[in-house]
Amino acid sequence: MILIVGAKGMLGQDLMALFGPGARGVDLEDIDITSLESVQKVLFTIRPRVVINAAAYTDVDGCETNQEPAMQVNGEGVAHLALATSEIGAKLVQVSTDYVFDGGKGSPYLEDEPTAPLSVYGESKLAGEMNARFNPDHVIVRTQWLYGINGKNFVETMLRLATEKRELAVVDDQIGSPTWTVDLALAIKALVEKDCRGIYHAANAGFCSWNEFARAIFAESGLDVTVNPMSTKDLGRPAPRPLYSTLDCGKLTRDTGFQPQPWREALKHYLKLRRL
Numbered sequence: 001m002i003l004i005v006g007a008k009g010m011l012g013q014d015l016m017a018l019f020g021p022g023a024r025g026v027d028l029e030d031i032d033i034t035s036l037e038s039v040q041k042v043l044f045t046i047r048p049r050v051v052i053n054a055a056a057y058t059d060v061d062g063c064e065t066n067q068e069p070a071m072q073v074n075g076e077g078v079a080h081l082a083l084a085t086s087e088i089g090a091k092l093v094q095v096s097t098d099y100v101f102d103g104g105k106g107s108p109y110l111e112d113e114p115t116a117p118l119s120v121y122g123e124s125k126l127a128g129e130m131n132a133r134f135n136p137d138h139v140i141v142r143t144q145w146l147y148g149i150n151g152k153n154f155v156e157t158m159l160r161l162a163t164e165k166r167e168l169a170v171v172d173d174q175i176g177s178p179t180w181t182v183d184l185a186l187a188i189k190a191l192v193e194k195d196c197r198g199i200y201h202a203a204n205a206g207f208c209s210w211n212e213f214a215r216a217i218f219a220e221s222g223l224d225v226t227v228n229p230m231s232t233k234d235l236g237r238p239a240p241r242p243l244y245s246t247l248d249c250g251k252l253t254r255d256t257g258f259q260p261q262p263w264r265e266a267l268k269h270y271l272k273l274r275r276l
C-alpha cells in the first residue's frame with residue numbers, strides 16, 4: 001500500500017488518480033504532520049510500504065510572516081514522517097522545491113550542488129530535505145513552478161485575470177520550468193517503481209520566464225491579452241525568489257528511463273484536458 005499525505009492538495013489529487021486503488025490518501029482531517037503522535041497513529045495503523053509526502057505550507061509570501069507554522073509543516077512535519085516511516089520499514093518520498101537554490105548559478109542545477117535558500121519557504125523546505133534523511137530509505141524529489149487541475153496556480157491565475165483585464169504585467173527576469181503535476185506524479189511513480197534513493201530533480205523539459213509562460217498560456221488558449229514585461233524588484237513581493245532556478249533532470253531519466261515532456265507540450269495537454 002502506498003500512502004499519499006496531502007492527498008487533497010494540487011499534486012496529491014493527481015498522485016491519487018495515478019496510483020489508483022494501490023494508494024490511500026490522507027489530508028489534514030486525518031493526519032496533522034506537525035504532530036509526531038498523529039503521524040505515528042496513522043502510519044502504525046495503515047502500515048504502508050511507501051509514504052509520499054505532498055503536504056506542505058506552499059504560500060511563498062505567507063511563509064515570510066508565518067515562519068513558525070511554515071517551519072512546523074515543511075520542516076518538523078517531515079522529521080515526523082521520516083521517523084515513523086523508518087519505524088515501520090517504509091520508504092519516504094519527500095517533495096521539495098527549486099526555491100532551496102538562490103538562482104545565481106546561471107545554468108541548470110544538479111542534485112548535489114550547494115543549496116542557499118533566499119526565502120523562509122525555501123529554508124523550511126530545505127529543513128524538510130535534511131529531516132527526510134532520518135529515514136535512510138528516502139527520496140527527495142525537487143520540482144518547480146507546478147500547475148494542475150486541482151489547485152491554485154499560475155495558469156489558473158492568468159486565465160482568471162484574462163476574464164478581468166486585456167493587459168497584464170508579468171515578471172520577465174525569473175527563469176524556470178513550468179511543470180504539470182501529472183508529469184511530476186509520473187516521475188514520482190517511476191522513482192518508486194525503481195526503488196530509487198537520494199535526491200532527484202523532476203520538471204518538464206526546457207525553460208522560460210514567467211512572462212513567456214503567461215504569453216504561452218494566452219496563445220494556447222486563443223486569448224488576446226497583452227503581457228508587458230516587469231522586473232521582480234518592481235513587483236515587490238515579500239518573499240525573494242531565485243532568478244534562475246532551472247533543474248537538471250538527467251539523473252531522473254538515467255535512473256528510471258522516464259523523460260518528462262517539454263513544458264509547452266505539457267501546457268497544451270493541460271489546457272485541452274481542462275476544456276473537456
Ligand SMILES: NC(=O)C1=CN([C@@H]2O[C@H](COP(=O)(O)OP(=O)(O)OC[C@H]3O[C@@H](n4cnc5c(N)ncnc54)[C@H](OP(=O)(O)O)[C@@H]3O)[C@@H](O)[C@H]2O)C=CC1
Pocket residue numbers: 005006007008009010011012027028031032033034053054055056057058073077095096097098125143144145146147151152
Ligand atoms: N505549488 C508549486 O508550485 C510547487 C510545489 N512544490 C512542492 O510540491 C508539494 C505539493 O505542492 P502543492 O500540491 O502545490 O500543495 P498544496 O498547497 O496544493 O497542498 C498541500 C496539502 O497539504 C495539506 N496540509 C497542510 N498542512 C498540513 C499538515 N500539517 N498536515 C497534513 N496536511 C497538511 C493542505 O491542506 P489545507 O489545504 O487544508 O491546508 C493541502 O491539502 C509540496 O511539498 C510543495 O512544497 C514544489 C515546487 C513547486
Ligand SMILES: Cc1cn([C@H]2C[C@H](O)[C@@H](COP(=O)(O)OP(=O)(O)O[C@H]3O[C@@H](C)C(=O)[C@@H](O)[C@H]3O)O2)c(=O)[nH]c1=O
Pocket residue numbers: 058059060061097098099143144145146153154157168169170171174210230235237241
Ligand atoms: C499573478 C502575477 C504573478 N506575477 C509573478 C509573481 C511571481 O514571481 C511569479 C509566479 O507567481 P506565483 O505566485 O505563482 O509564484 P510562486 O508562489 O513564487 O511559485 C512558487 O511556488 C512554490 C510553492 C514553489 O515551490 C516554486 O517552485 C514556485 O512554483 O509571477 C507577476 O509578475 N504578475 C502577475 O500578475
